[in-house]
Amino acid sequence: MPQLEIRDLEVYYKVPFGTIKTLFGIQLDVEKGDSIGIVGESGSGKSTLGLSIVRLLPPNAIARGHIFFNGTDLLALPASKMKDYRGTGIFMIMQDPFNSLNPVKKVREQLIEALRIKYLRRNERVPEESLYDEVLKKLKDVKLPDPETIMDRYPHQLSGGQIQRIVIAMGLLLEPSILIADEPTSALDVSVQAQIIALIKELQDKYKMSLLFITHDLSVAYAVSEKLLILYGGRILEFGNTEDVMNSPAHPYTEGLLKSFPRGNYRDGKLYTLQGAPPLFTDLPNGCVFNPRCPYAFDRCYQEEPGLYDYMGRKVRCFLRHE
């Protein structure tokens, strides 16, 4: 049985003039130890997907469908019970590291607090001194220089790279079964980005966590993931093995995205471009969401929405791949 099963997930936002639907029929199985790159442009619904798994959507959002975590439907749980699954079950690293820590508590207090919660849930009694040592060891794991001093600092005294590592260390202290990382490197510098990616991969291997890595950058997803999920207009357009998708994209959107990446120098010729812009949720096209930009679109694409078809071991939402 997969660790996480998402079935027919739909998310709506209530706005003054009705509701806006932002996720449409999401189906996803996450097996233990999977690393899945969730790639989409802004407004594709990728952060909404992450937030609905940990049920941290804003109050005006409604999620329908099922998210089974080890057999328990998270969406059916009362809010008070959901707390028991966050942190130790599913941990989410948010996009902006500066907002992830409490600004008026020292790093040490926050990390030790996370550990206390873990042992409380396991009904284990652990002396305070060993908690400190465990925190120190994890901070060394995430290669934070000079961890003793950093533990006595407040978040505002640290750099973005340091805070992001502390949040990752907190995630590891809790030993979650699923780690969701929402653009964990976009607030960081290029050279730090590679360090954090390598760290997450290394620790995922070591602790056999499942990883959902949300990013807008296909090249980052390529470096991180074994499986790739392409989101567009709130729908899964393609899902499959990362190498396969990158080598032979099956959906015209994935194909266009890969073709439009800069290669070589401008003297060698113009870049391929996908015409137009990603759709707005307030103004989605009829039929296939990608039809206004698709070079292969035909009559049926404008009338009917394609399903998510099985195609060469992948899932693809395109009539061209439906035998």
Added chain:
Amino acid sequence: MNENGSDVLIRTEGLTKLFLASKYGLLDRLARAKPLFVRAVDNVSISIKKGETVVLVGESGSGKTTLGRLLVTLEKPTSGEIYYEGIPLSKNISAVREKVQIVYQNPLESLDPRLNINSIVEEPLLNRKITKEERLRRVKEALESVGLDYSYVYFRKPKDLSGGQRQRVALARAIISNPRFIVLDEPTSALDASIQSQVLNLLIDLKNRFNYTYLVITHNIMVAEYIADQIYVMYAGKIVETGRVDQIMKKPLHPYTQLLFKSVPSLRNKRLEPMVGEPPSLINPPPGCRFHPRCPYAFDRCRVEEPALVEVEPGHFAACHLYTKK
């Protein structure tokens, strides 16, 4: 690096910009405390040829943006000189100001949210003696050049447009005053992947049509390779390597450039090799070569003597003791 005739548009000599690292008030003066400076740009000499695109790559905090701002006269150099077509900038700053422009990374932050697109694009012309009709004609022309429809955008506000359209507006605003030199600070990094190639193509089109000279600041190696003629690699306020784009991409010489290329995600590179350590403090830069604490090849000389930029192969320079003979 030497000035060969008149094809050099901008050249800098020993350009240095220091920022005060902390307040230096009356009490500090009375106590004769030594002021602390951040050495953002340190003794940088570059030259930019007419009609070419120079790309500056490096980590954040390496001084890329400060160098860009110095070249468009938004910062005053602490020492050193900028020559614009051979004339020192300090002698004709107002003439140069009319010919240079800068486009920032995030158009949502750099465009006035309360102005409509027509006013935003028109603004650079306001304090020049140009009639209203002429201004309108030029706004239409500039918007058309960047691929926007005047009747669709002129009354809208930046928030009503998509990311790609906003970046086109920022470009229209930059080109309306007929500049010769445009600094583009991370022109595509706020854009969605499918929009990035549209904007890169547009930049090349504009350059071919109007013969602009660009300085592009980016940390995206694939973008740098695509748009550049010449690349400068900056580290901790210094130029550590420069050469033609094919020289740098095929055979990076400086260990920093080599490590940078290996650590940046790209579609060619599944196995990333992250660089160790953090960028150095610019208040107290390491002695000798500034990269030596992170350099896998560092030896004794690197810790004491600062390497000069030397020509390793024709047109390809690196500041590294591996290439200086002694």
